[in-house]
Amino acid sequence: xxxxxxxxxxxxxxxxxxxxxxxxxxxxxxxxxxxxxxxxxxxxxxxxxxxxxxxxxxxxxxxxxxxxxxxxxxxxxxxxxxxxxxxxxxxxxxxxxxxxxxxxxxxxxxxxxxxxxxxxxxxxxxxxxxxxxxxxxxxxxxxxxxxxxxxxxxxxxxxxxxxxxxxxxxxxxxxxxxxxxxxx
Amino acid sequence: xxxxxxxxxxxxxxxxxxxxxxxxxxxxxxxxxxxxxxxxxxxxxxxxxxxxxxxxxxxxxxxxxxxxxxxxxxxxxxxxxxxxxxxxxxxxxxxxxxxxxxxxxxxxxxxxxxxxxxxxxxxxxxxxxxxxxxxxxxxxxxxxxxxxxxxxxxxxxxxxxxxxxxxxxxxxxxxxxxxx
Numbered sequence: 589x590x591x592x593x594x595x596x597x598x599x600x601x602x603x604x605x606x607x608x609x610x611x612x613x614x615x616x617x618x619x620x621x622x623x624x625x626x627x628x629x630x631x632x633x634x635x636x637x638x639x640x641x642x643x644x645x646x647x648x649x650x651x652x653x654x655x656x657x658x659x660x661x662x663x664x665x666x667x668x669x670x671x672x673x674x675x676x677x678x679x680x681x682x683x684x685x686x687x688x689x690x691x692x693x694x695x696x697x698x699x700x701x702x703x704x705x706x707x708x709x710x711x712x713x714x715x716x717x718x719x720x721x722x723x724x725x726x727x728x729x730x731x732x733x734x735x736x737x738x739x740x741x742x743x744x745x746x747x748x749x750x751x752x753x754x755x756x757x758x759x760x761x762x763x764x765x766x767x768x769x770x771x772x
Numbered sequence: 773x774x775x776x777x778x779x780x781x782x783x784x785x786x787x788x789x790x791x792x793x794x795x796x797x798x799x800x801x802x803x804x805x806x807x808x809x810x811x812x813x814x815x816x817x818x819x820x821x822x823x824x825x826x827x828x829x830x831x832x833x834x835x836x837x838x839x840x841x842x843x844x845x846x847x848x849x850x851x852x853x854x855x856x857x858x859x860x861x862x863x864x865x866x867x868x869x870x871x872x873x874x875x876x877x878x879x880x881x882x883x884x885x886x887x888x889x890x891x892x893x894x895x896x897x898x899x900x901x902x903x904x905x906x907x908x909x910x911x912x913x914x915x916x917x918x919x920x921x922x923x924x925x926x927x928x929x930x931x932x933x934x935x936x937x938x939x940x941x942x943x944x945x946x947x948x949x950x951x952x
Contacts (some may be wrong), residue, residue: 612836615832618857624827630830633830642846642847710822730823739788752794
C-alpha cells in the first residue's frame with residue numbers, strides 16, 4: 589500500500605530525504621501546472637516551482653497536518669507565483685516577450701497531423717485571456733481546473749471563503765467566455 | 773421555473789458539483805430543456821477542457837527525475853555546515869528508535885546527582901563547593917544570580933531586574949518615540 593502524504597511528511601521530519609522525493613514526484617507536475625497557469629512563463633514557472641518545494645522542505649517541521657499536504661504546497665505555490673507576478677509587472681516588456689515564446693512553443697507541441705487550427709487558436713486566445721485576469725481570478729480558475737479542486741480547498745489555499753471562490757470563479761469564467769465566444 | 777439569467781449564474785457551480793441537490797436538480801432540469809442555457813453549459817465545459825489541456829501539455833514537459841536532481845542540487849548548495857549539522861542532529865534525535873533514550877539519560881543523570889544525599893562518599897560531579905555567581909542575561913538589565921550551599925545542599929536561583937538598566941531601556945524607548 590502506498591504511504592499517505594502525512595506518513596511521508598512524518599518521515600521528512602525525521603530527516604528522510606527520500607520521503608520528500610516521493611512527495612515531489614507526487615506533486616511537482618500539479619504544482620507546476622498551478623504556477624504556469626498563473627505566470628505563463630516556463631523559465632519563471634520552473635524557478636518558482638523549485639523554490640516552492642525548497643521552501644516546503646525547509647518549513648516541513650512547521651507543517652502540523654492541520655490541512656492536507658497538497659493544500660499546503662499549493663498555498664505556497666500560489667503565494668510565490670503572485671509575488672513573482674508582482675515583481676515581473678515592473679518590467680512588462682520582458683513579460684510580453686516570454687509569453688510570445690510560450691505561445692510559439694505551444695504551437696510546436698500541437699504540430700501533429702490531427703491538430704486543428706481552430707483549437708490552436710483557442711489555446712492562444714485562452715492564454716492571452718487568462719493573462720488579462722487579476723492574479724486572484726487566475727488562481728481560482730487554475731486551481732479549479734487541476735483535479736477539480738473543491739471550493740472549500742480553494743478557499744483554504746487562497747485564504748478566502750467558499751462564497752468568494754464561487755463569485756471569483758463565476759466572474760473569471762464569464763470574462764473568458766466573453767473573450768473566447770468565437771472559439772468555443 | 774426560474775428564468776435563464778438566474779440559472780446561468782449557477783451553471784458553473786452546478787458543473788463543479790457545488791450546488792445542493794435541490795438547486796442542482798433545478799439547474800439540470802432547466803438546462804436540459806433550454807437550448808440557450810445548454811449552449812452556455814457546452815461552452816463552459818469546452819473552456820474547462822481547453823484550459824486543462826493547456827496546463828497538461830505544459831506539465832508533461834517537466835521530467836520528474838531532472839526536477840528532483842535540480843532540487844537536490846539546490847538543497848545541497850544552500851545548506852551551510854551549521855544548518856547541515858543541526859538537520860543531522862534533529863534527524864538523529866527524532867528517530868523513533870532512540871527517542872526513549874533522551875528522557876532515560878536525563879533521569880539517570882538526576883539520579884546520579886541525587887545519590888550524594890544518601891551516600892556521603894558519593895561525589896558525582898567532582899566534589900561541589902559553595903558557589904555564587906551573578907550573570908547579566910540581556911541588555912535590559914535582567915540578571916540571574918545562582919547561589920549553591922554545599923553543606924545544606926541548597927541551590928537558589930534568583931532572576932532580577934537591574935533598576936539602572938531598566939531606566940536606560942526606558943530612556944531609549946522615549947528617545948525612539950512611540951511604538952505602534
